[in-house]
Amino acid sequence: MTLPDLPSKLANILACPLCHGPLQASDEKLFCTTCAQEYPLAGNTPVMLPADHPxxxxxxxxxxxxxxxxxKGKLRQLIPEPEPRVWTRSSQRAIARALAEARPDDPDRVVVNLGAGVERVFQQLFAPYRQILYIGLPHSGHVDAFADAQLMPLADDSVDLFLSSSVLEHVRNPEQAVEEMARIVxxxxxxxxxxxxxxxxxxxPNDFQRYTYSGIETLFERHGFSLVEKGVCSxxxxxxxxxxRDFVFVITPTRPLKMTLRAITSWLVHPFKYLDHLFENASWATYQACNFYYLGRKK
Ligand SMILES: [Zn+2]
Incomplete structure:
Protein backbone atom coordinates (compact mmCIF):
# COMPACT_ATOMS: atom_id res chain seq x y z
CA MET A 1 0.00 0.00 0.00
CA THR A 2 1.38 3.43 -0.91
CA LEU A 3 0.18 6.78 0.29
CA PRO A 4 2.09 10.02 -0.13
CA ASP A 5 3.32 11.39 3.22
CA LEU A 6 2.69 8.12 5.08
CA PRO A 7 5.96 7.07 6.78
CA SER A 8 7.18 3.90 5.04
CA LYS A 9 7.51 2.10 8.38
CA LEU A 10 3.83 2.73 9.04
CA ALA A 11 2.83 1.68 5.50
CA ASN A 12 4.59 -1.65 6.13
CA ILE A 13 2.60 -2.50 9.27
CA LEU A 14 -0.72 -0.65 8.87
CA ALA A 15 -3.59 -3.14 8.97
CA CYS A 16 -7.36 -3.22 9.36
CA PRO A 17 -8.18 -2.55 13.05
CA LEU A 18 -11.15 -4.96 12.86
CA CYS A 19 -9.64 -8.07 11.23
CA HIS A 20 -5.92 -7.11 10.92
CA GLY A 21 -6.16 -7.83 7.20
CA PRO A 22 -4.08 -5.95 4.57
CA LEU A 23 -5.22 -2.57 3.26
CA GLN A 24 -5.39 -1.01 -0.16
CA ALA A 25 -5.49 2.68 -1.01
CA SER A 26 -7.90 4.25 -3.48
CA ASP A 27 -8.57 7.96 -4.17
CA GLU A 28 -10.11 9.17 -0.97
CA LYS A 29 -9.90 6.15 1.32
CA LEU A 30 -8.28 2.93 2.44
CA PHE A 31 -10.13 -0.34 2.38
CA CYS A 32 -9.52 -3.73 3.92
CA THR A 33 -8.99 -6.46 1.34
CA THR A 34 -10.30 -9.07 3.81
CA CYS A 35 -13.43 -7.60 5.43
CA ALA A 36 -14.03 -4.68 3.01
CA GLN A 37 -14.28 -2.09 5.83
CA GLU A 38 -13.44 1.41 4.53
CA TYR A 39 -11.31 4.04 6.29
CA PRO A 40 -11.30 7.70 5.24
CA LEU A 41 -8.23 9.87 4.71
CA ALA A 42 -7.96 13.25 6.41
CA GLY A 43 -5.59 14.90 3.93
CA ASN A 44 -3.09 12.05 3.69
CA THR A 45 -3.56 10.85 7.28
CA PRO A 46 -5.54 7.60 7.56
CA VAL A 47 -8.48 7.72 9.97
CA MET A 48 -8.47 4.09 11.12
CA LEU A 49 -11.83 4.12 12.87
CA PRO A 50 -14.51 1.64 11.75
CA ALA A 51 -17.76 3.02 10.30
CA ASP A 52 -19.71 2.54 13.57
CA HIS A 53 -17.05 4.07 15.85
CA PRO A 54 -18.58 6.87 17.98
CA LYS A 72 -11.79 31.31 29.12
CA GLY A 73 -9.33 30.69 26.28
CA LYS A 74 -8.40 34.37 26.18
CA LEU A 75 -7.78 34.33 29.94
CA ARG A 76 -5.62 31.20 29.56
CA GLN A 77 -3.53 32.90 26.87
CA LEU A 78 -3.13 35.90 29.13
CA ILE A 79 -2.03 33.81 32.12
CA PRO A 80 -0.24 30.71 30.77
CA GLU A 81 -0.09 27.74 33.11
CA PRO A 82 2.91 25.46 33.71
CA GLU A 83 2.76 21.88 32.40
CA PRO A 84 0.73 19.97 34.99
CA ARG A 85 3.13 17.18 35.93
CA VAL A 86 6.84 16.97 36.75
CA TRP A 87 8.35 13.60 35.73
CA THR A 88 10.76 11.84 38.12
CA ARG A 89 14.31 11.26 36.94
CA SER A 90 13.79 7.49 37.17
CA SER A 91 10.80 7.63 34.80
CA GLN A 92 12.80 9.73 32.32
CA ARG A 93 15.68 7.22 32.52
CA ALA A 94 13.23 4.35 31.91
CA ILE A 95 11.93 6.04 28.73
CA ALA A 96 15.50 6.73 27.54
CA ARG A 97 16.48 3.12 28.32
CA ALA A 98 13.51 1.72 26.39
CA LEU A 99 14.25 3.98 23.37
CA ALA A 100 17.97 3.06 23.41
CA GLU A 101 17.09 -0.65 23.34
CA ALA A 102 14.35 -0.30 20.72
CA ARG A 103 16.48 1.88 18.33
CA PRO A 104 13.61 3.70 16.55
CA ASP A 105 15.74 4.78 13.55
CA ASP A 106 17.12 1.32 12.66
CA PRO A 107 15.55 0.26 9.34
CA ASP A 108 13.96 -2.93 10.67
CA ARG A 109 12.80 -1.54 14.03
CA VAL A 110 9.48 0.16 14.85
CA VAL A 111 8.63 2.41 17.81
CA VAL A 112 5.07 3.68 18.25
CA ASN A 113 3.88 6.40 20.60
CA LEU A 114 0.19 6.38 21.47
CA GLY A 115 -0.81 10.01 20.89
CA ALA A 116 1.09 13.04 19.64
CA GLY A 117 3.72 13.15 22.44
CA VAL A 118 3.29 16.88 22.97
CA GLU A 119 4.54 17.02 26.58
CA ARG A 120 7.97 18.65 26.95
CA VAL A 121 9.50 15.49 28.47
CA PHE A 122 8.58 13.40 25.43
CA GLN A 123 9.61 16.11 22.97
CA GLN A 124 13.07 16.16 24.60
CA LEU A 125 13.46 12.38 24.88
CA PHE A 126 12.14 11.75 21.35
CA ALA A 127 14.23 14.59 19.78
CA PRO A 128 17.27 12.38 18.88
CA TYR A 129 15.04 10.08 16.80
CA ARG A 130 13.44 10.78 13.41
CA GLN A 131 11.32 7.67 12.86
CA ILE A 132 9.03 7.31 15.88
CA LEU A 133 5.44 6.74 14.72
CA TYR A 134 2.57 8.66 16.36
CA ILE A 135 -0.84 7.01 16.39
CA GLY A 136 -3.91 7.97 18.41
CA LEU A 137 -6.75 10.43 18.91
CA PRO A 138 -4.99 13.52 20.31
CA HIS A 139 -6.40 16.92 21.29
CA SER A 140 -3.53 18.66 19.55
CA GLY A 141 -0.26 17.95 17.78
CA HIS A 142 0.47 15.63 14.86
CA VAL A 143 -0.24 11.92 14.45
CA ASP A 144 0.64 9.67 11.50
CA ALA A 145 -2.70 7.86 11.82
CA PHE A 146 -5.86 8.39 13.85
CA ALA A 147 -6.78 5.24 15.80
CA ASP A 148 -8.39 3.99 19.01
CA ALA A 149 -6.06 2.28 21.54
CA GLN A 150 -8.63 -0.52 21.83
CA LEU A 151 -8.54 -1.19 18.05
CA MET A 152 -4.97 -0.62 16.87
CA PRO A 153 -4.56 -0.62 13.06
CA LEU A 154 -1.25 -2.48 13.20
CA ALA A 155 -0.16 -5.98 12.23
CA ASP A 156 0.56 -8.65 14.87
CA ASP A 157 4.12 -8.71 16.28
CA SER A 158 5.13 -5.57 14.36
CA VAL A 159 6.33 -3.13 17.05
CA ASP A 160 9.57 -3.14 19.09
CA LEU A 161 8.47 -0.52 21.63
CA PHE A 162 5.00 0.85 22.33
CA LEU A 163 4.72 3.97 24.54
CA SER A 164 1.54 5.18 26.20
CA SER A 165 1.32 8.15 28.58
CA SER A 166 -1.89 9.07 30.43
CA VAL A 167 -4.18 7.37 27.92
CA LEU A 168 -5.26 4.15 29.65
CA GLU A 169 -7.40 5.98 32.23
CA HIS A 170 -9.43 7.45 29.37
CA VAL A 171 -10.07 4.11 27.65
CA ARG A 172 -13.41 2.40 28.38
CA ASN A 173 -11.87 -1.07 28.28
CA PRO A 174 -8.23 -0.94 29.45
CA GLU A 175 -7.94 -4.75 29.33
CA GLN A 176 -8.70 -4.62 25.60
CA ALA A 177 -6.17 -1.81 25.07
CA VAL A 178 -3.39 -3.77 26.84
CA GLU A 179 -4.41 -6.91 24.92
CA GLU A 180 -3.91 -4.86 21.73
CA MET A 181 -0.42 -3.84 22.95
CA ALA A 182 0.34 -7.54 23.57
CA ARG A 183 -0.84 -8.37 20.05
CA ILE A 184 1.19 -5.74 18.19
CA VAL A 185 4.43 -5.86 20.23
CA PRO A 205 -16.95 12.07 31.50
CA ASN A 206 -14.20 10.17 29.68
CA ASP A 207 -12.15 9.20 32.75
CA PHE A 208 -12.72 5.57 33.72
CA GLN A 209 -10.06 4.16 36.09
CA ARG A 210 -6.96 4.49 38.29
CA TYR A 211 -4.27 1.92 39.11
CA THR A 212 -2.14 1.37 42.20
CA TYR A 213 1.56 0.52 42.21
CA SER A 214 0.59 -3.18 42.27
CA GLY A 215 -2.36 -2.82 39.91
CA ILE A 216 -0.33 -1.41 37.02
CA GLU A 217 1.94 -4.47 37.12
CA THR A 218 -0.87 -7.06 37.27
CA LEU A 219 -2.74 -5.27 34.45
CA PHE A 220 0.17 -5.96 32.08
CA GLU A 221 0.97 -9.36 33.60
CA ARG A 222 -2.55 -10.57 32.70
CA HIS A 223 -1.73 -9.91 29.04
CA GLY A 224 1.64 -11.64 28.85
CA PHE A 225 4.12 -8.92 29.83
CA SER A 226 6.80 -9.39 32.47
CA LEU A 227 8.09 -6.51 34.57
CA VAL A 228 11.38 -4.86 33.56
CA GLU A 229 10.93 -1.96 35.98
CA LYS A 230 8.19 0.20 37.45
CA GLY A 231 8.19 3.26 39.65
CA VAL A 232 6.81 6.66 40.49
CA CYS A 233 6.37 8.83 37.39
CA SER A 234 5.08 11.91 39.25
CA ARG A 245 -5.38 23.11 42.46
CA ASP A 246 -8.34 21.04 41.26
CA PHE A 247 -10.10 21.25 44.65
CA VAL A 248 -9.91 25.05 44.63
CA PHE A 249 -11.25 24.95 41.08
CA VAL A 250 -14.30 22.79 41.87
CA ILE A 251 -15.33 24.64 45.03
CA THR A 252 -15.01 28.11 43.48
CA PRO A 253 -18.49 29.18 42.40
CA THR A 254 -18.17 31.48 39.39
CA ARG A 255 -16.38 30.77 36.11
CA PRO A 256 -14.15 33.87 35.81
CA LEU A 257 -13.00 33.43 39.42
CA LYS A 258 -12.47 29.70 38.83
CA MET A 259 -10.11 30.34 35.91
CA THR A 260 -8.20 33.09 37.71
CA LEU A 261 -7.71 30.99 40.84
CA ARG A 262 -6.72 27.99 38.72
CA ALA A 263 -3.95 29.99 37.07
CA ILE A 264 -2.77 31.32 40.44
CA THR A 265 -2.82 27.92 42.22
CA SER A 266 -1.11 26.27 39.22
CA TRP A 267 1.89 28.53 39.65
CA LEU A 268 1.69 28.42 43.46
CA VAL A 269 1.98 24.62 43.64
CA HIS A 270 4.42 24.25 40.73
CA PRO A 271 7.72 24.63 42.68
CA PHE A 272 6.37 22.26 45.35
CA LYS A 273 6.15 19.45 42.74
CA TYR A 274 9.94 19.42 42.31
CA LEU A 275 10.26 18.08 45.89
CA ASP A 276 9.38 14.71 44.35
CA HIS A 277 12.93 14.60 42.95
CA LEU A 278 14.20 14.29 46.54
CA PHE A 279 11.95 11.37 47.46
CA GLU A 280 11.41 9.54 44.17
CA ASN A 281 13.00 6.32 45.50
CA ALA A 282 11.31 6.38 48.93
CA SER A 283 8.89 3.46 49.35
CA TRP A 284 6.24 5.78 50.83
CA ALA A 285 6.22 7.79 47.59
CA THR A 286 4.35 4.86 45.98
CA TYR A 287 1.52 5.16 48.57
CA GLN A 288 0.38 8.58 47.38
CA ALA A 289 1.92 9.06 43.95
CA CYS A 290 0.22 11.05 41.22
CA ASN A 291 1.25 8.66 38.41
CA PHE A 292 3.18 5.43 38.00
CA TYR A 293 5.24 4.18 35.07
CA TYR A 294 5.60 0.59 33.98
CA LEU A 295 8.21 -0.88 31.62
CA GLY A 296 7.48 -4.47 30.60
CA ARG A 297 8.66 -7.06 28.12
CA LYS A 298 6.45 -9.35 26.07
CA LYS A 299 7.20 -12.93 27.04
ZN1 LIG B 1 -10.72 -5.93 7.86
Missing part, protein backbone atom coordinates in the same frame (compact mmCIF):
# COMPACT_ATOMS: atom_id res chain seq x y z
CA UNK A 55 -15.57 9.15 17.36
CA UNK A 56 -15.46 8.74 13.57
CA UNK A 57 -17.67 11.83 13.04
CA UNK A 58 -15.26 13.84 15.25
CA UNK A 59 -12.02 12.76 13.51
CA UNK A 60 -13.23 12.06 9.95
CA UNK A 61 -11.60 15.25 8.68
CA UNK A 62 -8.59 15.00 11.01
CA UNK A 63 -8.17 16.94 14.23
CA UNK A 64 -11.36 18.84 15.03
CA UNK A 65 -10.89 22.59 14.36
CA UNK A 66 -10.36 24.73 17.44
CA UNK A 67 -13.51 26.58 18.47
CA UNK A 68 -13.35 30.39 18.42
CA UNK A 69 -11.48 31.64 21.47
CA UNK A 70 -13.85 32.03 24.44
CA UNK A 71 -13.20 34.39 27.36
CA UNK A 186 6.97 -8.41 19.01
CA UNK A 187 8.04 -11.23 21.34
CA UNK A 188 10.81 -9.78 23.56
CA UNK A 189 9.61 -6.26 22.63
CA UNK A 190 8.84 -3.55 25.18
CA UNK A 191 5.86 -1.61 26.42
CA UNK A 192 6.20 1.62 28.43
CA UNK A 193 3.03 2.97 30.07
CA UNK A 194 2.13 5.77 32.47
CA UNK A 195 -1.17 5.65 34.37
CA UNK A 196 -2.43 7.98 37.12
CA UNK A 197 -3.15 6.86 40.67
CA UNK A 198 -4.13 10.03 42.59
CA UNK A 199 -5.58 12.47 40.09
CA UNK A 200 -8.92 14.23 40.15
CA UNK A 201 -11.70 13.10 37.80
CA UNK A 202 -10.77 14.87 34.56
CA UNK A 203 -11.71 15.05 30.87
CA UNK A 204 -15.20 14.38 32.20
CA UNK A 235 5.14 11.63 43.03
CA UNK A 236 3.09 12.64 46.08
CA UNK A 237 4.03 16.34 45.86
CA UNK A 238 2.63 16.38 42.30
CA UNK A 239 -0.47 14.55 43.56
CA UNK A 240 -1.13 16.89 46.49
CA UNK A 241 -0.33 19.98 44.42
CA UNK A 242 -2.65 19.06 41.57
CA UNK A 243 -5.43 17.84 43.89
CA UNK A 244 -5.23 21.17 45.75
Missing amino acids: LLPVFREGLPPLPPLSW RPDGLVYAEIPFLRAFHMV GPFNAWGLLF
Whole structure:
Protein backbone atom coordinates (compact mmCIF):
# COMPACT_ATOMS: atom_id res chain seq x y z
CA MET A 1 0.00 0.00 0.00
CA THR A 2 1.38 3.43 -0.91
CA LEU A 3 0.18 6.78 0.29
CA PRO A 4 2.09 10.02 -0.13
CA ASP A 5 3.32 11.39 3.22
CA LEU A 6 2.69 8.12 5.08
CA PRO A 7 5.96 7.07 6.78
CA SER A 8 7.18 3.90 5.04
CA LYS A 9 7.51 2.10 8.38
CA LEU A 10 3.83 2.73 9.04
CA ALA A 11 2.83 1.68 5.50
CA ASN A 12 4.59 -1.65 6.13
CA ILE A 13 2.60 -2.50 9.27
CA LEU A 14 -0.72 -0.65 8.87
CA ALA A 15 -3.59 -3.14 8.97
CA CYS A 16 -7.36 -3.22 9.36
CA PRO A 17 -8.18 -2.55 13.05
CA LEU A 18 -11.15 -4.96 12.86
CA CYS A 19 -9.64 -8.07 11.23
CA HIS A 20 -5.92 -7.11 10.92
CA GLY A 21 -6.16 -7.83 7.20
CA PRO A 22 -4.08 -5.95 4.57
CA LEU A 23 -5.22 -2.57 3.26
CA GLN A 24 -5.39 -1.01 -0.16
CA ALA A 25 -5.49 2.68 -1.01
CA SER A 26 -7.90 4.25 -3.48
CA ASP A 27 -8.57 7.96 -4.17
CA GLU A 28 -10.11 9.17 -0.97
CA LYS A 29 -9.90 6.15 1.32
CA LEU A 30 -8.28 2.93 2.44
CA PHE A 31 -10.13 -0.34 2.38
CA CYS A 32 -9.52 -3.73 3.92
CA THR A 33 -8.99 -6.46 1.34
CA THR A 34 -10.30 -9.07 3.81
CA CYS A 35 -13.43 -7.60 5.43
CA ALA A 36 -14.03 -4.68 3.01
CA GLN A 37 -14.28 -2.09 5.83
CA GLU A 38 -13.44 1.41 4.53
CA TYR A 39 -11.31 4.04 6.29
CA PRO A 40 -11.30 7.70 5.24
CA LEU A 41 -8.23 9.87 4.71
CA ALA A 42 -7.96 13.25 6.41
CA GLY A 43 -5.59 14.90 3.93
CA ASN A 44 -3.09 12.05 3.69
CA THR A 45 -3.56 10.85 7.28
CA PRO A 46 -5.54 7.60 7.56
CA VAL A 47 -8.48 7.72 9.97
CA MET A 48 -8.47 4.09 11.12
CA LEU A 49 -11.83 4.12 12.87
CA PRO A 50 -14.51 1.64 11.75
CA ALA A 51 -17.76 3.02 10.30
CA ASP A 52 -19.71 2.54 13.57
CA HIS A 53 -17.05 4.07 15.85
CA PRO A 54 -18.58 6.87 17.98
CA LEU A 55 -15.57 9.15 17.36
CA LEU A 56 -15.46 8.74 13.57
CA PRO A 57 -17.67 11.83 13.04
CA VAL A 58 -15.26 13.84 15.25
CA PHE A 59 -12.02 12.76 13.51
CA ARG A 60 -13.23 12.06 9.95
CA GLU A 61 -11.60 15.25 8.68
CA GLY A 62 -8.59 15.00 11.01
CA LEU A 63 -8.17 16.94 14.23
CA PRO A 64 -11.36 18.84 15.03
CA PRO A 65 -10.89 22.59 14.36
CA LEU A 66 -10.36 24.73 17.44
CA PRO A 67 -13.51 26.58 18.47
CA PRO A 68 -13.35 30.39 18.42
CA LEU A 69 -11.48 31.64 21.47
CA SER A 70 -13.85 32.03 24.44
CA TRP A 71 -13.20 34.39 27.36
CA LYS A 72 -11.79 31.31 29.12
CA GLY A 73 -9.33 30.69 26.28
CA LYS A 74 -8.40 34.37 26.18
CA LEU A 75 -7.78 34.33 29.94
CA ARG A 76 -5.62 31.20 29.56
CA GLN A 77 -3.53 32.90 26.87
CA LEU A 78 -3.13 35.90 29.13
CA ILE A 79 -2.03 33.81 32.12
CA PRO A 80 -0.24 30.71 30.77
CA GLU A 81 -0.09 27.74 33.11
CA PRO A 82 2.91 25.46 33.71
CA GLU A 83 2.76 21.88 32.40
CA PRO A 84 0.73 19.97 34.99
CA ARG A 85 3.13 17.18 35.93
CA VAL A 86 6.84 16.97 36.75
CA TRP A 87 8.35 13.60 35.73
CA THR A 88 10.76 11.84 38.12
CA ARG A 89 14.31 11.26 36.94
CA SER A 90 13.79 7.49 37.17
CA SER A 91 10.80 7.63 34.80
CA GLN A 92 12.80 9.73 32.32
CA ARG A 93 15.68 7.22 32.52
CA ALA A 94 13.23 4.35 31.91
CA ILE A 95 11.93 6.04 28.73
CA ALA A 96 15.50 6.73 27.54
CA ARG A 97 16.48 3.12 28.32
CA ALA A 98 13.51 1.72 26.39
CA LEU A 99 14.25 3.98 23.37
CA ALA A 100 17.97 3.06 23.41
CA GLU A 101 17.09 -0.65 23.34
CA ALA A 102 14.35 -0.30 20.72
CA ARG A 103 16.48 1.88 18.33
CA PRO A 104 13.61 3.70 16.55
CA ASP A 105 15.74 4.78 13.55
CA ASP A 106 17.12 1.32 12.66
CA PRO A 107 15.55 0.26 9.34
CA ASP A 108 13.96 -2.93 10.67
CA ARG A 109 12.80 -1.54 14.03
CA VAL A 110 9.48 0.16 14.85
CA VAL A 111 8.63 2.41 17.81
CA VAL A 112 5.07 3.68 18.25
CA ASN A 113 3.88 6.40 20.60
CA LEU A 114 0.19 6.38 21.47
CA GLY A 115 -0.81 10.01 20.89
CA ALA A 116 1.09 13.04 19.64
CA GLY A 117 3.72 13.15 22.44
CA VAL A 118 3.29 16.88 22.97
CA GLU A 119 4.54 17.02 26.58
CA ARG A 120 7.97 18.65 26.95
CA VAL A 121 9.50 15.49 28.47
CA PHE A 122 8.58 13.40 25.43
CA GLN A 123 9.61 16.11 22.97
CA GLN A 124 13.07 16.16 24.60
CA LEU A 125 13.46 12.38 24.88
CA PHE A 126 12.14 11.75 21.35
CA ALA A 127 14.23 14.59 19.78
CA PRO A 128 17.27 12.38 18.88
CA TYR A 129 15.04 10.08 16.80
CA ARG A 130 13.44 10.78 13.41
CA GLN A 131 11.32 7.67 12.86
CA ILE A 132 9.03 7.31 15.88
CA LEU A 133 5.44 6.74 14.72
CA TYR A 134 2.57 8.66 16.36
CA ILE A 135 -0.84 7.01 16.39
CA GLY A 136 -3.91 7.97 18.41
CA LEU A 137 -6.75 10.43 18.91
CA PRO A 138 -4.99 13.52 20.31
CA HIS A 139 -6.40 16.92 21.29
CA SER A 140 -3.53 18.66 19.55
CA GLY A 141 -0.26 17.95 17.78
CA HIS A 142 0.47 15.63 14.86
CA VAL A 143 -0.24 11.92 14.45
CA ASP A 144 0.64 9.67 11.50
CA ALA A 145 -2.70 7.86 11.82
CA PHE A 146 -5.86 8.39 13.85
CA ALA A 147 -6.78 5.24 15.80
CA ASP A 148 -8.39 3.99 19.01
CA ALA A 149 -6.06 2.28 21.54
CA GLN A 150 -8.63 -0.52 21.83
CA LEU A 151 -8.54 -1.19 18.05
CA MET A 152 -4.97 -0.62 16.87
CA PRO A 153 -4.56 -0.62 13.06
CA LEU A 154 -1.25 -2.48 13.20
CA ALA A 155 -0.16 -5.98 12.23
CA ASP A 156 0.56 -8.65 14.87
CA ASP A 157 4.12 -8.71 16.28
CA SER A 158 5.13 -5.57 14.36
CA VAL A 159 6.33 -3.13 17.05
CA ASP A 160 9.57 -3.14 19.09
CA LEU A 161 8.47 -0.52 21.63
CA PHE A 162 5.00 0.85 22.33
CA LEU A 163 4.72 3.97 24.54
CA SER A 164 1.54 5.18 26.20
CA SER A 165 1.32 8.15 28.58
CA SER A 166 -1.89 9.07 30.43
CA VAL A 167 -4.18 7.37 27.92
CA LEU A 168 -5.26 4.15 29.65
CA GLU A 169 -7.40 5.98 32.23
CA HIS A 170 -9.43 7.45 29.37
CA VAL A 171 -10.07 4.11 27.65
CA ARG A 172 -13.41 2.40 28.38
CA ASN A 173 -11.87 -1.07 28.28
CA PRO A 174 -8.23 -0.94 29.45
CA GLU A 175 -7.94 -4.75 29.33
CA GLN A 176 -8.70 -4.62 25.60
CA ALA A 177 -6.17 -1.81 25.07
CA VAL A 178 -3.39 -3.77 26.84
CA GLU A 179 -4.41 -6.91 24.92
CA GLU A 180 -3.91 -4.86 21.73
CA MET A 181 -0.42 -3.84 22.95
CA ALA A 182 0.34 -7.54 23.57
CA ARG A 183 -0.84 -8.37 20.05
CA ILE A 184 1.19 -5.74 18.19
CA VAL A 185 4.43 -5.86 20.23
CA ARG A 186 6.97 -8.41 19.01
CA PRO A 187 8.04 -11.23 21.34
CA ASP A 188 10.81 -9.78 23.56
CA GLY A 189 9.61 -6.26 22.63
CA LEU A 190 8.84 -3.55 25.18
CA VAL A 191 5.86 -1.61 26.42
CA TYR A 192 6.20 1.62 28.43
CA ALA A 193 3.03 2.97 30.07
CA GLU A 194 2.13 5.77 32.47
CA ILE A 195 -1.17 5.65 34.37
CA PRO A 196 -2.43 7.98 37.12
CA PHE A 197 -3.15 6.86 40.67
CA LEU A 198 -4.13 10.03 42.59
CA ARG A 199 -5.58 12.47 40.09
CA ALA A 200 -8.92 14.23 40.15
CA PHE A 201 -11.70 13.10 37.80
CA HIS A 202 -10.77 14.87 34.56
CA MET A 203 -11.71 15.05 30.87
CA VAL A 204 -15.20 14.38 32.20
CA PRO A 205 -16.95 12.07 31.50
CA ASN A 206 -14.20 10.17 29.68
CA ASP A 207 -12.15 9.20 32.75
CA PHE A 208 -12.72 5.57 33.72
CA GLN A 209 -10.06 4.16 36.09
CA ARG A 210 -6.96 4.49 38.29
CA TYR A 211 -4.27 1.92 39.11
CA THR A 212 -2.14 1.37 42.20
CA TYR A 213 1.56 0.52 42.21
CA SER A 214 0.59 -3.18 42.27
CA GLY A 215 -2.36 -2.82 39.91
CA ILE A 216 -0.33 -1.41 37.02
CA GLU A 217 1.94 -4.47 37.12
CA THR A 218 -0.87 -7.06 37.27
CA LEU A 219 -2.74 -5.27 34.45
CA PHE A 220 0.17 -5.96 32.08
CA GLU A 221 0.97 -9.36 33.60
CA ARG A 222 -2.55 -10.57 32.70
CA HIS A 223 -1.73 -9.91 29.04
CA GLY A 224 1.64 -11.64 28.85
CA PHE A 225 4.12 -8.92 29.83
CA SER A 226 6.80 -9.39 32.47
CA LEU A 227 8.09 -6.51 34.57
CA VAL A 228 11.38 -4.86 33.56
CA GLU A 229 10.93 -1.96 35.98
CA LYS A 230 8.19 0.20 37.45
CA GLY A 231 8.19 3.26 39.65
CA VAL A 232 6.81 6.66 40.49
CA CYS A 233 6.37 8.83 37.39
CA SER A 234 5.08 11.91 39.25
CA GLY A 235 5.14 11.63 43.03
CA PRO A 236 3.09 12.64 46.08
CA PHE A 237 4.03 16.34 45.86
CA ASN A 238 2.63 16.38 42.30
CA ALA A 239 -0.47 14.55 43.56
CA TRP A 240 -1.13 16.89 46.49
CA GLY A 241 -0.33 19.98 44.42
CA LEU A 242 -2.65 19.06 41.57
CA LEU A 243 -5.43 17.84 43.89
CA PHE A 244 -5.23 21.17 45.75
CA ARG A 245 -5.38 23.11 42.46
CA ASP A 246 -8.34 21.04 41.26
CA PHE A 247 -10.10 21.25 44.65
CA VAL A 248 -9.91 25.05 44.63
CA PHE A 249 -11.25 24.95 41.08
CA VAL A 250 -14.30 22.79 41.87
CA ILE A 251 -15.33 24.64 45.03
CA THR A 252 -15.01 28.11 43.48
CA PRO A 253 -18.49 29.18 42.40
CA THR A 254 -18.17 31.48 39.39
CA ARG A 255 -16.38 30.77 36.11
CA PRO A 256 -14.15 33.87 35.81
CA LEU A 257 -13.00 33.43 39.42
CA LYS A 258 -12.47 29.70 38.83
CA MET A 259 -10.11 30.34 35.91
CA THR A 260 -8.20 33.09 37.71
CA LEU A 261 -7.71 30.99 40.84
CA ARG A 262 -6.72 27.99 38.72
CA ALA A 263 -3.95 29.99 37.07
CA ILE A 264 -2.77 31.32 40.44
CA THR A 265 -2.82 27.92 42.22
CA SER A 266 -1.11 26.27 39.22
CA TRP A 267 1.89 28.53 39.65
CA LEU A 268 1.69 28.42 43.46
CA VAL A 269 1.98 24.62 43.64
CA HIS A 270 4.42 24.25 40.73
CA PRO A 271 7.72 24.63 42.68
CA PHE A 272 6.37 22.26 45.35
CA LYS A 273 6.15 19.45 42.74
CA TYR A 274 9.94 19.42 42.31
CA LEU A 275 10.26 18.08 45.89
CA ASP A 276 9.38 14.71 44.35
CA HIS A 277 12.93 14.60 42.95
CA LEU A 278 14.20 14.29 46.54
CA PHE A 279 11.95 11.37 47.46
CA GLU A 280 11.41 9.54 44.17
CA ASN A 281 13.00 6.32 45.50
CA ALA A 282 11.31 6.38 48.93
CA SER A 283 8.89 3.46 49.35
CA TRP A 284 6.24 5.78 50.83
CA ALA A 285 6.22 7.79 47.59
CA THR A 286 4.35 4.86 45.98
CA TYR A 287 1.52 5.16 48.57
CA GLN A 288 0.38 8.58 47.38
CA ALA A 289 1.92 9.06 43.95
CA CYS A 290 0.22 11.05 41.22
CA ASN A 291 1.25 8.66 38.41
CA PHE A 292 3.18 5.43 38.00
CA TYR A 293 5.24 4.18 35.07
CA TYR A 294 5.60 0.59 33.98
CA LEU A 295 8.21 -0.88 31.62
CA GLY A 296 7.48 -4.47 30.60
CA ARG A 297 8.66 -7.06 28.12
CA LYS A 298 6.45 -9.35 26.07
CA LYS A 299 7.20 -12.93 27.04
ZN1 LIG B 1 -10.72 -5.93 7.86
